[in-house]
Amino acid sequence: xxxARIVVTLKNGVLDPQGKAIQGALGHLGFEGVGxxxxxxxxxxxxxxxxxxxxxxxxxxxxxxxLANTVIENYSITVE
Amino acid sequence: xxxARIVVTLKNGVLDPQGKAIQGALGHLGFEGVGxxxxxxxxxxxxxxxxxxxxxxxxxxxxxxxLANTVIENYSITVE
Numbered sequence: 001x002x003x004a005r006i007v008v009t010l011k012n013g014v015l016d017p018q019g020k021a022i023q024g025a026l027g028h029l030g031f032e033g034v035g036x037x038x039x040x041x042x043x044x045x046x047x048x049x050x051x052x053x054x055x056x057x058x059x060x061x062x063x064x065x066x067l068a069n070t071v072i073e074n075y076s077i078t079v080e
Numbered sequence: 081x082x083x084a085r086i087v088v089t090l091k092n093g094v095l096d097p098q099g100k101a102i103q104g105a106l107g108h109l110g111f112e113g114v115g116x117x118x119x120x121x122x123x124x125x126x127x128x129x130x131x132x133x134x135x136x137x138x139x140x141x142x143x144x145x146x147l148a149n150t151v152i153e154n155y156s157i158t159v160e
Contacts, residue, residue: 034125
């Protein structure tokens, strides 16, 4: 069993209204000096098999097909 | 300017229907051997100031007040 974490973030230059809303909310709560906030997604996935390179290849395939919209999002994969 | 990443994940034992749906979708796409999938959130935040310890303290405060629901979610903070 291999455990992995995938982090999907918006590409630079893609507007992030949710991040902007969080930035505004933090300001309203009294937090000062908050600059840009960008929100992304994280997936913790368990995979059968023990080969990290094979796991990473399959996870990249999952990102391309389902987990990330590669037009506007980047992903990074960390196999534990 | 300090950059930090906050990862918010569901606590163990908290049901994650979104993760279950992703697990099912990956199976339908033909990916075999996919075990548990848990989805979380990631926030990339820029903060004024250069002191990492102070930044971490403020970010934990933001998590407690806005970014995480600490009844059902854990958070981890990484200051770059």
